[in-house]
Amino acid sequence: MVDVAKWVDSTVARRLRKAGDDQGRRALLVEAATRAIDEGGPRVGVGQIAERAGIPRPHVYRYVESKSQLDLEVARKASADLLEEVRPHLSRAGTSYDVVHGIAEAIVRWAAEHPNLYRFVAAQKQTRSLHQARMGRSLFLDALMVAMADYLRPTQIVPKAPDGVLAGLIGMVDAGIIWWLDHQDETQDEVVDRLSRQVTLVLQDMMTQLGYDVPDDMVFDPEA
Structure with missing residues (x-):
C-alpha cells in the first residue's frame, strides 16, 4: 500500500523547490514554452510544453513554481x-x-x-x-x-x-x-x-x- 503521508510530503517538497535547481532543464523548459506559444498561441498546454522539452509533465514544477511563473x-x-x-x-x-x-x-x-x-x-x-x-x-x-x-x-x-x-x-x-x-x-x-x-x-x-x-x-x- 502506498504511504500517503510520505507521497504528500514528497510532492509538496518537489513543488516548493526553488526554481533554478537545474538551470539547464529550466532554460530548456522556458525555451520550449516560448516556441510552443510562438507557434500555437497562449492556450498551449503544459503537457505539450513538457513533451517538447523532453521533460515528463509531473517534473515541470521542479523547475518552475507554477504555470504563472512559467508565463x-x-x-x-x-x-x-x-x-x-x-x-x-x-x-x-x-x-x-x-x-x-x-x-x-x-x-x-x-x-x-x-x-x-x-x-x-x-x-x-x-x-x-x-x-x-x-x-x-x-x-x-x-x-x-x-x-x-x-x-x-x-x-x-x-x-x-x-x-x-x-x-x-x-x-x-x-x-x-x-x-x-x-x-x-x-x-x-x-x-x-x-x-x-x-x-x-x-x-x-x-x-x-x-x-x-x-x-x-x-x-x-x-x-x-
Whole structure:
C-alpha cells in the first residue's frame, strides 16, 4: 500500500523547490514554452510544453513554481529577444523622429514575425499586477531610458519620465500593433510611420512639461 503521508510530503517538497535547481532543464523548459506559444498561441498546454522539452509533465514544477511563473519567464525571454532587435537603434544618431522610427520599425517587424508572442507579452502586462507586468518589459524600458539620457546629454537634460507616461506609451504601441495584427488595415510601413509620429509627439510633450524645448530638427548623437 502506498504511504500517503510520505507521497504528500514528497510532492509538496518537489513543488516548493526553488526554481533554478537545474538551470539547464529550466532554460530548456522556458525555451520550449516560448516556441510552443510562438507557434500555437497562449492556450498551449503544459503537457505539450513538457513533451517538447523532453521533460515528463509531473517534473515541470521542479523547475518552475507554477504555470504563472512559467508565463512570466516566457515573457522575460520574449522581451529579451525583442530587445536584441531594438538595441542597434538605441545607439543611432538622428532626430527624435528618426530614433523613434528605427525602434518602432524593429518592434513592428518582430511582432509581424512573432504575432502570438507579441500578444502574449502584451497580455502579461495588462493582466498581472504592475510589478509583475513590468518585470518582463523592464529591459526594454531601461535601455530606452539610457538611450534618451545619451541623446539628451548635450543639452544637460537628465530625463525622468513619469511611470504613467511610459505605461501609456507601451499601451499605445501595444494596442496599435495588436490592432494591426488582427485587422491588417494598414501596410507595415504605414503602421510604423503612424506609431513613430504618435510616440514622438508624446515624448516631445513630456519634455515640454519638464520645461525643455526640443526642436524637431535637433539631432541626437550618443557618440558626441
